Amino acid sequence: MKAVCWFGTHDVRVANVPDPTILNPKDAIIKVTLTAICGSDLHLYDGVIPTMEAGDILGHEFMGEVVEVGREVKKIRKGDRVVVPFPIACGNCFFCDRELYAACDNSNPNAWMSERAYGRPVSGIFGYSHLMGGYAGGQAEYVRVPFADVGPLKVPDSLTDEQVLFLTDIFPTGYMAAENCDIQPGDTIAVWGAGPVGQFTIKSALMLGAERVIVIDHVPDRLRVAQGQGETTVLNYEDDDVLEALHELTGGRGPDACIDAVGLEAHGTGLDAIYDRAKHSLKLQTDRPTVLRQAIQACRKGGTVSIPGVYGGFVDKFPIGAAFGKGLTLKMGQTHVHRYLRKLLAHIEAGDIDPTFIITHRLPLASAANAYSMFKEKQYNCIKVVLQP
Numbered sequence: 001m002k003a004v005c006w007f008g009t010h011d012v013r014v015a016n017v018p019d020p021t022i023l024n025p026k027d028a029i030i031k032v033t034l035t036a037i038c039g040s041d042l043h044l045y046d047g048v049i050p051t052m053e054a055g056d057i058l059g060h061e062f063m064g065e066v067v068e069v070g071r072e073v074k075k076i077r078k079g080d081r082v083v084v085p086f087p088i089a090c091g092n093c094f095f096c097d098r099e100l101y102a103a104c105d106n107s108n109p110n111a112w113m114s115e116r117a118y119g120r121p122v123s124g125i126f127g128y129s130h131l132m133g134g135y136a137g138g139q140a141e142y143v144r145v146p147f148a149d150v151g152p153l154k155v156p157d158s159l160t161d162e163q164v165l166f167l168t169d170i171f172p173t174g175y176m177a178a179e180n181c182d183i184q185p186g187d188t189i190a191v192w193g194a195g196p197v198g199q200f201t202i203k204s205a206l207m208l209g210a211e212r213v214i215v216i217d218h219v220p221d222r223l224r225v226a227q228g229q230g231e232t233t234v235l236n237y238e239d240d241d242v243l244e245a246l247h248e249l250t251g252g253r254g255p256d257a258c259i260d261a262v263g264l265e266a267h268g269t270g271l272d273a274i275y276d277r278a279k280h281s282l283k284l285q286t287d288r289p290t291v292l293r294q295a296i297q298a299c300r301k302g303g304t305v306s307i308p309g310v311y312g313g314f315v316d317k318f319p320i321g322a323a324f325g326k327g328l329t330l331k332m333g334q335t336h337v338h339r340y341l342r343k344l345l346a347h348i349e350a351g352d353i354d355p356t357f358i359i360t361h362r363l364p365l366a367s368a369a370n371a372y373s374m375f376k377e378k379q380y381n382c383i384k385v386v387l388q389p
């Protein structure tokens, strides 16, 4: 079959690889009908996530048709059309019982790696490095899905692939990022990053009752889409002093919650951003916390800083004093996608949201190399690319 494989930094190619097979009685094989490139894939593309190996199959946002199931799979069968959450969860451990699916104890065969790095093992993720289990991803014609009774959700025929695909990751991610802010009527929420995750975060914050969302980015098309979402105010961090603007827009109090939908590859124009770039390129720090610092600095006293943006290692000049002094709550992590699937599918069915609003490019899987570079460089107004095998 054909699959999008990682061969090194900025080297992604479609290659011929063996078809996946059932390895465990709880597996299913899915014929992928639609897949997407995520901002998280760009961290792999940029080579900032360790433990990738040449030839690894990428992709954790995918859906398709079940073509084969292992003998212990009961809830889905051949012919079903399903979306598949990006974290892999067993459904039975201490963490799955508490709906902390992205913390599943049983889905990462390389648990020892993350245990060494993070003190405790993290769950497996499709197509996301050997640290996350070394699973083949779904930017491919076929993919093996472990724990097939736990992750995949059947989707109604009345909805198109494009309408439901983002249930696999970025819609729940934006939703959890907003939910983590415990939004109250009248709240002002600031969101850094108007990429796909940022856009779903804005939508979710408004759905959960935010009075106003202030969005920070520097890509004009993305800010325009953010502006079209309703009660939003946009700031371009290249033109505006973000901290000063947030101060003024909130009457000197600061946003009630600040959401970092950018993560470890943040860009910036200030002195601290230059410092981060230098330390990052010398490998003296793994992540660039430009946005995280701003979010903590801007947030009102007693507010929440919610972090859907991915961080992987260590950061420098972390303003713990400001976070402590203002009594902030910090919430973060990989999304517990399974927890949100049914609820968000119901919102799509009810017409509360049409997730296709972020799709700017529809390409064949064979064009993956160009698609990655276009998405990374934000060329041709690119916000989200979907790929069809």
Ligand SMILES: NC(=O)c1ccc[n+]([C@@H]2O[C@H](COP(=O)([O-])OP(=O)(O)OC[C@H]3O[C@@H](n4cnc5c(N)ncnc54)[C@H](O)[C@@H]3O)[C@@H](O)[C@H]2O)c1
Pocket: 038, 039, 040, 041, 042, 043, 169, 170, 173, 192, 193, 194, 195, 196, 197, 198, 216, 217, 218, 219, 222, 237, 261, 262, 263, 264, 265, 266, 267, 268, 290, 291, 307, 308, 309, 310, 333, 334, 335
């Ligand atoms: N927590 C999870 O489970 C989860 C799931 C999906 C994605 N993510 C992460 O969410 C983040 C965003 O994903 P995406 O798909 O939207 O990626 P993206 O790369 O398309 O978007 C990031 C946006 O941040 C903007 N940006 C960069 N520096 C900035 C700054 N200093 N201030 C404001 N904006 C800035 C960029 O211009 C870009 O528009 C990534 O880190 C991704 O890995 C996390």
Ligand SMILES: [Zn+2]
Pocket: 038, 039, 040, 041, 060, 061, 086, 169, 170
């Ligand atoms: Zn993702």
Ligand SMILES: [Zn+2]
Pocket: 089, 090, 091, 092, 093, 094, 095, 096, 103, 104, 105, 106, 107
């Ligand atoms: Zn589990």
